[in-house]
Amino acid sequence: MPPELEQEYTLDGDRAASDTVREVAAEVLEAMFFTEAALTNCEHSWLRSARCARIRFEGSHCGEMLLGVSAEAADLIAASFLGLEPMELTDGERGQMIQELSNILCGAMLSRLWPESKLALGSPELTPWEEWPGAGNLHRCFVIPEGSLGISVRLTAQSGVKE
Amino acid sequence: MAYSVLIVDDSPVMRSFIRRVLKLSGFEVGECMEAGNGEEALEQLRAHRVDVILTDINMPKMNGEEFLRRLCADGVLKTIPAVVISTDATNERIVRMIELGAQGYMSKPFTPETLREELERVLGDRHASRT
Numbered sequence: 001m002p003p004e005l006e007q008e009y010t011l012d013g014d015r016a017a018s019d020t021v022r023e024v025a026a027e028v029l030e031a032m033f034f035t036e037a038a039l040t041n042c043e044h045s046w047l048r049s050a051r052c053a054r055i056r057f058e059g060s061h062c063g064e065m066l067l068g069v070s071a072e073a074a075d076l077i078a079a080s081f082l083g084l085e086p087m088e089l090t091d092g093e094r095g096q097m098i099q100e101l102s103n104i105l106c107g108a109m110l111s112r113l114w115p116e117s118k119l120a121l122g123s124p125e126l127t128p129w130e131e132w133p134g135a136g137n138l139h140r141c142f143v144i145p146e147g148s149l150g151i152s153v154r155l156t157a158q159s160g161v162k163e
Numbered sequence: 164m165a166y167s168v169l170i171v172d173d174s175p176v177m178r179s180f181i182r183r184v185l186k187l188s189g190f191e192v193g194e195c196m197e198a199g200n201g202e203e204a205l206e207q208l209r210a211h212r213v214d215v216i217l218t219d220i221n222m223p224k225m226n227g228e229e230f231l232r233r234l235c236a237d238g239v240l241k242t243i244p245a246v247v248i249s250t251d252a253t254n255e256r257i258v259r260m261i262e263l264g265a266q267g268y269m270s271k272p273f274t275p276e277t278l279r280e281e282l283e284r285v286l287g288d289r290h291a292s293r294t
Contacts, residue, residue, distance in 0.1 A: 027272055028271070028272045030272075031272035031273060031274045032180070032271065032272045032273070078176075081176065081180055082176060082179050082180060082183065083179075083183045092175075093175075093176055096174060096175065096176040097176050099174075100174055100176055100177055100180075103250050104250050104271045104272060106250070107249070107250020107251055107252070107270075107271065108250060108252065108270070108271060108272060110253075111250075111251060111252035111253050111270065112252070114253070115252070115253055115254055116253070116254055116255070117253060117255075118253065118255055119251070119253060121221070121250065121251070
């Protein structure tokens with residue numbers, strides 16, 4: 001990928017992409033985690049201890065999504081997802097739930113942004129939060145009753161982008 | 164009369180979630196079995212009676228596409244309706260899975276109500292005659 005093509009097509013400033021991230025977060029949290037998500041101003045100190053997952057996608061669009069959920073919120077929504085008490089969760093379930101949430105958010109977001117495209121999602125990986133430098137990345141923070149949630153999305157290749 | 168359901172997904176938390184949503188939906192579930200991929204699912208299907216299958220697509224060993232292909236090639240098992248549950252809601256993927264033999268397709272996120280409606284739809288006459 002020639003460097004001059006990278007980030008040529010950006011998500012930041014794309015109104016449809018911004019609206020889609022907001023709508024998808026609200027719908028996924030409500031339907032499958034039985035909670036609510038509302039956009040809020042970014043204040044990232046909580047992300048240092050957040051549970052995070054990264055998921056890559058490729059096909060007609062290539063890029064990645066990073067999800068961070070504040071630790072307490074992660075336990076509460078995992079318990080809600082599984083119908084358990086937070087104390088009953090295993091470490092494995094905590095990690096799998098963040099991976100599953102990132103998978104659902106990313107899949108729903110991409111399908112809605114580019115319904116006619118051909119995309120493949122990678123396997124979500126647990127990872128520390130990372131602030132992506134440079135313009136072109138779409139980032140939104142949400143407040144949920146249990147804590148905070150942050151989503152960043154970026155496109156990493158331009159060659160296959162089809163509108 | 165309750166239905167026996169086979170949940171095929173490589174994510175244990177997703178299998179637990181689907182079990183939970185089935186319960187919340189009010190859909191009458193009798194035996195609820197699980198498999199982590201298509202290969203395990205075919206083994207379960209040969210050993211147990213199953214009324215309906217809920218399957219993921221991206222799984223190790225045997226993915227959802229190959230699972231549906233083998234299911235539909237089996238003279239006995241092909242009569243069991245399969246509903247795909249996936250994060251991928253692109254038109255191409257939906258069409259492909261229906262062409263491979265899936266009777267229904269649900270994209271995540273979904274609610275207990277939409278799951279029940281989809282199960283009742285794919286079970287069609289079988290459901291109507293039982294209720």
